[in-house]
Amino acid sequence: MTTIGEALISLLERHGVDTVFGIPGVHTVELYRGLAGSKIRHITPRHEQGAAFMADGFARASGKPGVAFVITGPGLTNAITAVAQARADSVPMLVVSGVNATATLGKGFGYLHELPDQRGMMEKVALSSTRVESAAELQPAVDRAFALFRTARPGPVHIEIPLDVMGKPAVSLKPVEMAEPPEPDHAAIVSAARLLAQAVRPVILAGGGASRAEAPLRALAERLDAPVVLTANARGLLHRHPLVVPASPSLKSVRELIDGADLALAVGTEFGPTDYDMYADGGFALPANLVRIDIDAEQLDRHPADVKVEADSAAALEALLAILSDRARPSGTSNGGERAETCRDAARAELARLGPALPSQLEAVEAIRDALPGALIVGDSTQPVYAGNLYYDHDRPGGWFNAATGYGALGYGPPAAIGAALAGPGLPVVCLTGDGGFQFTLPEIAAAVESKAGVVFVVWNNRGYREIEVSMRDVGVEPVGVSPAPPDFCLVAEAYGLSYAKVTNAKELASSLRAATAQPAMIEYVVP
Structure with a gap:
């Protein structure tokens, strides 16, 4: 007997999915039944937000939808920030979650991972949220998601499957039709x-x-x-x-x-x-x-x-x-x-007038480009990324992306860079993140090591949320809460088994990037 969970995996394969990011739980066990025997690679992040950010980076680098599996309730709410980022930047992403048993939904009985209205919550953030309540509803839900990715403005789509439905017998799958975008009028x-x-x-x-x-x-x-x-x-x-x-x-x-x-x-x-x-x-x-x-x-x-x-x-x-x-x-x-x-x-010339540090920040970005031609630079909300968004000529279409525009989620860079690296093995990928933002998703280094993702993490260490401190001072507000102590990044790299280098200028950064042959790797750029 093929279950609905197993049929889901078959459908994803038919739609060209080769990688899924997720953290299994008791509420998604049946979704994993077919994974081991499939051709789909499963990557385990250290947090569900990381799973969805990885799916985002994978989608941007590959042009194919990124897919994340998360559990009911907290797994989905952990991922929702990344879903919102994907919505803001029109990134194709499929998030598949469990949900509590059909008869319990909306009753408020207090079941594990229960939300008042999980689908209603996701309908406010994703492009759509669909509940699969029977075997016959599975393929139409999946096919609609991939048709949207191909024919309309892409973004995140959510599909939830109740616990009492995942393990039920599936119906025979129909051939998948690849929808095409409409011709211009x-x-x-x-x-x-x-x-x-x-x-x-x-x-x-x-x-x-x-x-x-x-x-x-x-x-x-x-x-x-x-x-x-x-x-x-x-x-x-x-x-x-x-x-x-x-x-x-x-x-x-x-x-x-x-x-x-x-x-x-x-x-x-x-x-x-x-x-x-x-x-x-x-x-x-x-x-x-x-x-x-x-x-x-x-x-x-x-x-x-x-x-x-x-x-x-x-x-x-x-x-x-x-x-x-x-x-x-x-x-x-x-x-x-x-x-x-x-x-x-x-x-x-305007950059220098806007801020005396902007030219040196841009110099660091250009040093990355020139040291690793054709690399993807995946950024977080950090000073050199802001500078690059103001003015920067990258050398690869789609090779410069970050979370400093649109929704603006901190912690995006490290997991998104991992997803991007897994989408294109052998392609140079640099994560440009700040010491403050890096701490949002620091544990995802382990997923990079585990999956052998070729990422060089460049940490712009200005010892806190320096951009926010400057904004406070500019309007006469005494800075508060903007100096979270960074860890010893050398010890962090050692703990995860990454090669490490410390630099203080763009020339040293370029040299260290060229020398970082064993990846993943970490380079700490200490800002004076």
Whole structure:
């Protein structure tokens, strides 16, 4: 007899899942029945939040949904912060949990791990939450989740299976149909192409939704001679291209470039304040003439635009190219390369004016890139990551991501980096975290060692929550609670069996990164 739990594993395999992150418990035993005999690798984190953060990093690095198994109640509430981060950053994630026996739900009897309404809780955070109450409901629930990942704006999906259902006999599984995203509306593409063809000083605003559309984005930017401004989640696109502006639209110099354009094409960006108004000064205004491309209809409705194209970024850009290839550019077009270069220079200079330490923080980030070309840099909320989000040109599409934008969860970096490393064995992965944030998820080092995840943990040790201390002082508040004592990271590395190095500048950091051949490894950057 095949159980519902075993059928779940078979369905995940059919949908291409090869890795699951989770901590088994008495409320998920039946979900694990089929794992041992499957081809799916199970990674055991040290906390359920780590499981979901690992699934997030795995998804961003691989382009496939990350999957986490957690127990009823506390297992799921432990993971919910990571689920919220994935929701904010449109990361495909499937969270499968148990739930108490069907007859007890909502009764308040006080069963182990009981919540008043577990599914209702998850419906507020995930894109959807489904309870599987019979064998016939399992495959439709799983298939719907993967169809959403492929055809709409991705994010976290939750499926819960009651304890009295997991072990019941399963029904025969049907062939899995791979859903495809809808084609862009031809009329909308024609309207967008007409406006783009008439623009004299266009600019492109690229967000995370464009991170896997580099080739058509590059071709369209060159066709339009348009500077391309990258939000944090789009960094790595068009590395060192004359038209790229790898700088935050929160910077005045970047806003001036956008304001000087006669048309803006926004591709896969939600215009979130953590990218466009991180200083909350209200200085960013939507361009007067705007064409938007986004796979999410609700997102498109949140801001006015002259033309809205509901589609996958790559498909829409390719459709625009097909039309624009036959159209001449207007005469008198200003040089997009010169506009981009002027903006880059001004943005970099602006960093020093914003904070005297920002250039040295950016120097550390660039040292990582140059020492390990093509690496993934997975960041936490720490000073050099904030600096990089303001201005940094990464050398790999999708290779720079962190939790310092959107939901902004501390402790994200270490487990997400582990997930990313497991998604691409042999790919250099650097976790850039602070001494304060690292302590949120420090035990996940053990999971990195256990799974042989090739991560170099670079710990920016400024002895506390220095960014918060600066913010307090800036508004005249006496700093309180911002100096949690860091551990001795050398002893921590020794305890977990990691190689260790201590550095005090970017040059030493680069040298230590190149020398860190045994991984995982730890490098402590001690900030003066």
